[in-house]
Amino acid sequence: MGSTNSRLSKEQLSEYTDLTYFTVGEINELFKKFESLDKQRLRENIQNRIPGAKLRELPEFKHNPFLHRLCAVFSTSDDDDAEDSLNFDDFLDMMNALSDQAPFSLKAKYAFQIFDCNQNGYVDKEDVLEIIKHITKKRDGIPLTSKYLFHKLITNVMLEADLDQDDMLGPAEFEHVLSKSPDFMSSFRIRL
Amino acid sequence: WKRFKEDSADMLRHVQLWRTSIHEVEGRFGNGIRSYFAFLRWLFILNIYIFLLMFVFVCVPTVAFESLVHSGVNISSNSLNGNNVSAECAYNPYDPNAVNSFSQYVIWFFTGQGFMEKTLLFYGYYSNSATTIFSDGFLFYYDIPLAYLMVAFFYFLLTLVLLVRRAGAGLKESLLSNEDRFYTYCNKVFCGWDFCITDDHSAELKHSSLKYELQTDLEEERIRLRQSSRTSKEKWILYTKRFFINLVVVGILVASLVAIFYAAQYALGNGDTFNNNFMLDLIVTYLTSIVITVANFIAPLIFGFLIIYEDYSPAFTIKFTLIRTVFLRLASVVFLYVVVYLQINCKIRPNCTFCEGVECWETYLGQEMYKLTIMDFFIVLAVTLFVEFPRKLIVENCSCGLAKWWGQQEFSIPENVLDIVYAQTIGWIGAFYAPLLPVIVVVKFFIFFYLKKLSLTYNCRPATRPYRASRSGTFFYIILLVGFVVAAFPVVVSVAILEPSKDCGPFRGWTTMFYAITASIQTQPGWLQSILWFVGSPGFAIIIGVLLCLALYYFVALRTAHKKMISLLRDQLTLEGKDKQFLLSRVTKLTK
Numbered sequence: 040m041g042s043t044n045s046r047l048s049k050e051q052l053s054e055y056t057d058l059t060y061f062t063v064g065e066i067n068e069l070f071k072k073f074e075s076l077d078k079q080r081l082r083e084n085i086q087n088r089i090p091g092a093k094l095r096e097l098p099e100f101k102h103n104p105f106l107h108r109l110c111a112v113f114s115t116s117d118d119d120d121a122e123d124s125l126n127f128d129d130f131l132d133m134m135n136a137l138s139d140q141a142p143f144s145l146k147a148k149y150a151f152q153i154f155d156c157n158q159n160g161y162v163d164k165e166d167v168l169e170i171i172k173h174i175t176k177k178r179d180g181i182p183l184t185s186k187y188l189f190h191k192l193i194t195n196v197m198l199e200a201d202l203d204q205d206d207m208l209g210p211a212e213f214e215h216v217l218s219k220s221p222d223f224m225s226s227f228r229i230r231l
Numbered sequence: 232w233k234r235f236k237e238d239s240a241d242m243l244r245h246v247q248l249w250r251t252s253i254h255e256v257e258g259r260f261g262n263g264i265r266s267y268f269a270f271l272r273w274l275f276i277l278n279i280y281i282f283l284l285m286f287v288f289v290c291v292p293t294v295a296f297e298s299l300v301h302s303g304v305n306i307s308s309n310s311l312n313g314n315n316v317s318a319e320c321a322y323n324p325y326d327p328n329a330v331n332s333f334s335q336y337v338i339w340f341f342t343g344q345g346f347m348e349k350t351l352l353f354y355g356y357y358s359n360s361a362t363t364i365f366s367d368g369f370l371f372y373y374d375i376p377l378a379y380l381m382v383a384f385f386y387f388l389l390t391l392v393l394l395v396r397r398a399g400a401g402l403k404e405s406l407l408s409n410e411d412r413f414y415t416y417c418n419k420v421f422c423g424w425d426f427c428i429t430d431d432h433s434a435e436l437k438h439s440s441l442k443y444e445l446q447t448d449l450e451e452e453r454i455r456l457r458q459s460s461r462t463s464k465e466k467w468i469l470y471t472k473r474f475f476i477n478l479v480v481v482g483i484l485v486a487s488l489v490a491i492f493y494a495a496q497y498a499l500g501n502g503d504t505f506n507n508n509f510m511l512d513l514i515v516t517y518l519t520s521i522v523i524t525v526a527n528f529i530a531p532l533i534f535g536f537l538i539i540y541e542d543y544s545p546a547f548t549i550k551f552t553l554i555r556t557v558f559l560r561l562a563s564v565v566f567l568y569v570v571v572y573l574q575i576n577c578k579i580r581p582n583c584t585f586c587e588g589v590e591c592w593e594t595y596l597g598q599e600m601y602k603l604t605i606m607d608f609f610i611v612l613a614v615t616l617f618v619e620f621p622r623k624l625i626v627e628n629c630s631c632g633l634a635k636w637w638g639q640q641e642f643s644i645p646e647n648v649l650d651i652v653y654a655q656t657i658g659w660i661g662a663f664y665a666p667l668l669p670v671i672v673v674v675k676f677f678i679f680f681y682l683k684k685l686s687l688t689y690n691c692r693p694a695t696r697p698y699r700a701s702r703s704g705t706f707f708y709i710i711l712l713v714g715f716v717v718a719a720f721p722v723v724v725s726v727a728i729l730e731p732s733k734d735c736g737p738f739r740g741w742t743t744m745f746y747a748i749t750a751s752i753q754t755q756p757g758w759l760q761s762i763l764w765f766v767g768s769p770g771f772a773i774i775i776g777v778l779l780c781l782a783l784y785y786f787v788a789l790r791t792a793h794k795k796m797i798s799l800l801r802d803q804l805t806l807e808g809k810d811k812q813f814l815l816s817r818v819t820k821l822t823k
Binding site: 105139167170173175217226227 | 237414415416417418422423424425426427431434438441445449453804805807808809811812
């Protein structure tokens with residue numbers, strides 16, 4: 040894959056290939072994708088940030104119900120106004136965690152942060168409720184048929200996963216649950 | 232290299248037959264119906280394999296050799312046994328020089344008699360000769376009877392292997408997921424969303440299917456709870472109800488079998504009585520098929536109606552109705568087989584040693600299977616077109632009481648699965664006696680797929696009671712396995728024991744069909760012969776049997792041990808968690 044017309048310098052590219060699981064070609068592809076969101080801004084400065092909501096224009100993220108959580112987790116912005124804006128480093132970080140070659144522990148760590156919607160350091164009942172709402176939403180906004188079923192579902196999830204029975208899932212418990220779930224590695228990834 | 236493998240697996244998945252159709256169905260109607268269509272597709276491909284095997288190794292050589300004889304290549308076909316039947320006993324179902332009316336041809340097309348018997352479709356056409364071709368010093372020897380038998384053996388073996396693999400894999404999964412607290416909920420909630428979805432439509436589908444699955448799980452749990460909380464008195468009433476209903480079911484079964492028996496007798500005895508009236512003639516020959524199909528049609532309706540009173544969980548309801556209907560259908564096919572067997576052992580015509588009316592019993596059996604296949608196809612077609620479409624029209628446009636009570640059509644999985652298992656069982660039995668029957672089955676399934684899909688999309692609404700169907704998926708294959716055994720057993724028995732007809736087919740003149748193999752073994756070198764004899768002897772079978780039992784025992788023991796281990800470890804985990812909590816609270820207390 041030729042890198043002659045990439046705007047990333049050779050040192051940057053080698054740095055990126057060292058730090059991530061991607062090859063030079065893949066990094067260039069990712070850069071092209073990122074650039075396509077807001078060419079103007081990136082032409083000024085390569086490290087400029089793009090607001091998270093813009094990422095929805097990419098086909099991979101168009102339907103992802105967890106996009107705002109992804110942006111919130113991977114964003115390294117100090118600015119309060121643009122809390123979930125990503126620069127290319129953040130974007131690469133995110134794609135790295137979601138890539139095929141990322142190991143289980145890395146994905147589990149990020150999955151925990153992503154699913155912790157209220158950011159209290161634990162995945163508690165509120166978070167589970169949020170997650171269920173996200174994955175079952177329809178255009179008309181009606182999720183599962185009744186409040187009772189919601190409640191039952193959350194109770195069941197807690198029953199299965201909460202080992203020390205404190206009604207919250209800590210990182211260790213969460214990782215344990217993920218290790219027992221057969222679908223995790225195949226669903227928690229984005230292929231280029 | 233890994234990337235290449237992944238890419239090719241991805242591409243293969245894309246190329247898979249009917250992938251888009253099945254995906255659509257899954258999104259709108261849920262997992263259960265999807266598994267039905269996946270099942271249909273699997274059977275379709277299986278039949279293509281069977282057809283190819285039969286076609287390449289038996290049909291093509293037969294046709295090729297015949298045409299080569301006329302083209303002057305140095306080819307000689309010799310009958311493998313010298314027993315030629317005398318003229319008056321010869322079997323001649325069709326005289327090409329006689330003049331027959333067009334309606335007669337139509338009857339023959341639908342019943343497989345007359346000119347149809349002289350085609351590749353039926354067993355009777357194939358010759359019992361072995362062909363040798365000399366060409367530039369190169370000798371090519373092809374033994375048709377042996378080929379016929381070996382191909383039959385191979386496609387049964389192939390079917391068995393594929394089926395066992397599928398059923399086994401599914402069984403393993405379903406056994407695992409039967410484990411209590413297997414993290415099914417967590418798996419669905421945390422790992423349910425596939426991050427790779429980029430397509431609008433797929434996303435919608437994924438949302439709806441996740442919703443269905445979660446609802447199904449909860450529904451099943453609710454029902455399980457309700458079942459376990461029944462009082463003693465309620466249980467007694469329920470059990471008596473179930474007992475009586477089962478009696479009724481058995482009664483229905485017996486009644487249908489008796490009806491089939493009488494129908495078969497009548498059909499055989501009165502084949503030609505209505506020569507002038509072509510419709511009646513057709514009906515008489517089709518009588519057995521009609522009775523079987525009618526019984527198969529009415530009985531499930533009754534079963535479905537009765538099972539509501541038995542108050543099982545949705546998953547078990549499906550399974551149990553399936554079992555009952557399977558029993559009826561397969562029993563009727565086996566019964567037909569038995570009836571035909573009784574008929575071929577009837578009074579012997581003097582000098583000719585075979586029966587009046589059934590000179591070529593293999594072809595007769597092939598014809599019965601052919602008729603059953605065609606009848607089944609037309610019935611399903613008719614029901615779909617003339618019952619389901621009008622039902623939808625009536626229910627939508629007329630708001631009278633009848634329409635409201637009848638309701639909109641729901642796709643009934645058990646019945647439809649039974650239809651195809653039944654069609655496949657007939658196909659398997661028939662494939663031996665009518666080598667081109669798999670083609671007919673292939674075409675039938677192809678039309679079924681689109682017909683059912685069309686009917687589903689236009690007529691049916693999504694199930695009001697969502698039910699778990701991943702286990703049903705495995706269940707279909709197990710039912711199919713039962714059908715396979717029911718189909719294979721009579722064929723094996725007939726090959727090994729029954730005497731082939733004297734004047735038709737590739738095995739004429741021998742005492743049993745199996746003799747084709749023994750005869751060819753006798754031409755092999757000595758060492759190979761002794762090995763093969765040993766393999767066929769009872770001693771070898773006993774050794775294999777004992778080894779298999781030992782292996783089975785070993786695996787069962789392993790499984791029990793693992794189960795115990797799992798529950799021990801799980802308890803340990805909970806204890807550790809409690810320990811941690813205790814220690815944390817102590818630490819906080821001490822640091823205060």
